[in-house]
Amino acid sequence: MSLVQYSDSESDSDTQTSPPPPAKRIRPNTQHQRPNNPGSSLPPLPTTFYDLYATSTRVSVQDDPSLHGGRKRVIPHVEGNWPTHLYLEWLPSKSELGVLENLIQKSESKVGDERRVIHSLLRSDLGAQLPLHISLSRPVVLRTEQRQFFIDAYTTAVRDSNVSPFDITPGNLHWVSNYEKTRWFLVLRAQKPANDGLNHLLKLSNRSLASFDQPPLYEKAIQTNSGGGRHQQNGTDDYSHCFHISIAWSLTEPSTDDNERVASMDLKDLNDLRVRFDCVKAKIGNNISSIPLPSGIVDQKGIGGL
DSSP states (O other), rough: OOOOOOOHHHHHHHHHHOOOOOOOOTTSGGGSSSSSOOOGGGOOOOOOHHTOOOOOOOOOOOGGGGGGTOOSSSOOTTTTTEEEEEEEEOOOOOHHHHHHHHHHHHHHHTSSSSTTOOSSSSHHHHHBBBBEEEEESSSSEEEEHHHHHHHHHHHHHHHSOOOEEEOOOEEEEEEOOOOOOOOEEEEEEEEOOOOOOOHHHHHHHHHHHHTTOOOOSOOOOOOOTTTSEEEEEEGOOTTTTTOOOEEEEEESOOOOOHHHHTTTSSOGGGGOOOEEOOOEEETTTEEEEEOOOOOOOEEETTTTTT
């Protein structure tokens, strides 16, 4: 959802219809009756508010990397195609944001190549805080006629999954690239949660997208061996080492030394940090759906045991 932009002619016609009402006089002592910090009494914005303004203003109908810090569009814009992404979202608190900003600053000092520019993912160009995420899918594409069928099927799959809300603890820092190796991301590894929720949601997301002929994230395709049989590469469904939260990016590939320096950083400030996930986000085009994880499921393995 984007803010409506009015033309100059529309705004002029509005001002000509009637003069503005006279300003109300305020008594001198009125302001002294306000609390010292009125903002502190306001409730926090609901998380769904950020979904409404998750898409930046389009400034060009063509892919122009100069408008986006050198970034290139991964999925070309084609009429009738809808870029789609499944993920878990985290909006850090003020104190958590300070810890992450400090990590990025320390990482910059660990970069051997002074020409490399590191861009933070914590704030927009205007300084507004941005949500972070753990991906549950690659950037994929759905056709117009597939959108509603997919979101209905995926919503049902998540709600029937028995994956209850869970916490994760950030692990070490590392540099990883996107699939096209056009950008490199400074990421915090996500440690495996108690209910293995990340692996379960990954499998669910890959299975849902596979029914729409979309490629999986992390999982290897089933291969045919020399004897004609079929097996899954690596023989495991545990991709805990792959999940991460990106906090910054660069257009320059880090060296092996850069990775070693970042991986060896002292992360004691993260010891008490716990990230809670209670819903899955599905972004199709500019529309974001928030799908709550089922709660209150208790069995012999504990909450959300699968």
